[in-house]
Amino acid sequence: MVTGMVHPMPGHDSRCLSLVPGAPASVxxxxxxxxxxxLSVRERLLEAMPGLLQMHHRSVAFVELAERLQAKLRELLEVPADYRVLFLQGGATAQFAMVPLNLCRGQGAADYLHTGYWSGRALAEAQQLGMAAQRAADGRALAFHAIPPSDTWQLRADAAYVYYTANETVDGVEFRHTPQLTTAPLVADMSSCLLSRRMEVHRHGLIFAGAQKNMGLPGLTVVLVREALLQGALPGTPSLYDYRVQDQQRPAYNTPVVPAWYTAELMLDWVVEQGxxxxxxxxxxxxxxxxxxxxxxxxxxxxxxxxxxxxxxxxxxxxxxxxxxxxxxxxxxxxxxxxxxxxxxxxxxxxxxxxxxxxxxxxxxxxxxxxxxxxxx
Ligand SMILES: Cc1ncc(COP(=O)(O)O)c(C=O)c1O
Structure with a gap:
């Protein structure tokens, strides 16, 4: 039970009262x-932390945690049965490389909707890897103050995927609706909006998100991907960056940040408790x-x-x-x-x-x- 905190922790809510004279009642x-x-998540996390810090990632307890986490996420997001749910490391930034390395096999082309800082970073990464990744929509002309209208997007028939950033965290620009596409699978970076609203997973080929906004701690990245897209990564792809290797080596290919997985479960429970x-x-x-x-x-x-x-x-x-x-x-x-x-x-x-x-x-x-x-x- 938290009765008061002399040095309020970052991120605490209105129930955390400061005892510093003259300090605001709520931070x-x-x-x-x-x-x-x-607050309730922090309390449960702190209570569990001694056990989590020593939890071996091949233990029964961790395997059970991973299974619960996957089942809860599937239910909350209504993830169709033919999607794989992967829990990875490297943050959302690692996905800027993993997406092209895994989805571009046989087709170097990928179309990016450049609507702000983070989609720009993703596009640059794909290009650096030698993919024919093009800017199919260019928000730079609008100073990233708006999303270019969909009838101006230059989508290629042979693109392996169309990439967009559902919420541009830096520029404050959000896609209010899933783009309507029939040309190629849709890939979405949902790092800052996953779990913030209902989302149409089934209309995407792949969705990824770093956990640290609405799912708890940094150190965990979620990927939802339609099985049919897992045809194999490009030759030379590091094993760690290969979705199929990650999928086969469940629950985790290498040593994970166990507290981040547990926090994600607490956050999912909390969302359910809120309605x-x-x-x-x-x-x-x-x-x-x-x-x-x-x-x-x-x-x-x-x-x-x-x-x-x-x-x-x-x-x-x-x-x-x-x-x-x-x-x-x-x-x-x-x-x-x-x-x-x-x-x-x-x-x-x-x-x-x-x-x-x-x-x-x-x-x-x-x-x-x-x-x-x-x-x-
Ligand atoms: C939309 C979006 N994509 C990617 C990232 C990069 O995330 P990470 O720091 O987990 O690599 C962020 C980080 O804030 C983000 O908001």
């Missing part, structure tokens, strides 16, 4: 990575509406993203008087609103509203935005 973590953990993906979706939409409404009022804040693709998970914004930014961040921090600095590549501000950020956090941010504007607008 909310808006950092984009890693995401916050609900499942539908409840997450409506809570996340309501949090986003609260924050966007505050940003759109009064003129001190600017969000250039087209309304139809504004992210409900990562809200990026700027102060129209840039010189106020350090003061804004400092005062927000003192008010208990932490982690609001934008990504190092773009600066400004960013509020991540992951599942474990309570609605009270969004309301506190909206209040602060209004108050700061009154004082400095």
């Amino acid at each position: 909310f973590n808006f950092a984009a990575s890693p995401g916050p953990l609900p 499942g993906l539908q409840a997450m979706e409506s809570s996340n939409c309501s949090k986003a509406e609260t924050v966007y409404a505050a940003l759109d009022t009064g003129g001190l804040y600017a969000n250039a993203v087209a309304p139809a693709c504004r992210s409900r998970v990562n809200i990026v914004f700027d102060l129209v008087v840039p010189a106020l930014l350090p003061l804004f961040l400092e005062q927000a921090h003192h008010a208990g609103l932490q982690g609001l600095a934008g990504h190092r590549s773009r600066g400004g501000c960013r509020a991540a509203l992951y599942n474990a950020l309570p609605e009270a956090g969004a309301l506190a941010l909206a209040d602060f935005l209004a108050d700061f504007q009154r004082r400095h607008g």
Whole structure:
């Protein structure tokens, strides 16, 4: 039972009270990575940690944990039976290489929808590996403030896959709907939106996500892939990067970060306790509406993203008087609103509203935005 914390842990929710005189009663973590953990998850994790730290990954206990984790994820995301569920390492970044190495066999071509920072990184990685990966949609001309309309996408008939980033964590741009494609299997990076809403797994050939936003700790990456796509990796692919090797060597090909697997299970249980993906979706939409409404009022804040693709998970914004930014961040921090600095590549501000950020956090941010504007607008 947590009664009070002199040094609040990052990511704690409104139930964690600070005992420091003058400190805010509640502290909310808006950092984009890693995401916050609900208090109940942290408590269960800390209780289990001594056992987890020594759990051998070939033990019965770990094999059972892996099986439970897979079954719970399949149920929550309604993963069709002909999909494999892999739990890997290397973060989402490793998938930027694994996807082309495993899906491009016999067809070097791959089409990428370049809608922001992370899809750009994925495209560059595929090109560096020598694949004929092309920019089928180019969001650069729109300064990544909108997703190019689908009728402008230049998709090739022989592409092995079409790649998109469902939520651009840095740019605050989100695909509100699964792209409608019939040409090639769809590959999605869902690192920052997995479990944030209902998703159409069956309309994708492959989905991957790092666990550290809505599924707990860094050190675990989830891949859902349709079996038929596992035709074998390109010759020379390292075994660790070969989906088929990973799949055959269940539950883990090499030594995994066991606490991250256990935390993922706790996070799935927590989502179910909250009412499942539908409840997450409506809570996340309501949090986003609260924050966007505050940003759109009064003129001190600017969000250039087209309304139809504004992210409900990562809200990026700027102060129209840039010189106020350090003061804004400092005062927000003192008010208990932490982690609001934008990504190092773009600066400004960013509020991540992951599942474990309570609605009270969004309301506190909206209040602060209004108050700061009154004082400095
Ligand atoms: C959409 C997206 N893709 C990929 C990554 C890279 O993830 P990792 O640090 O797990 O490699 C991130 C990290 O924030 C992300 O938000």
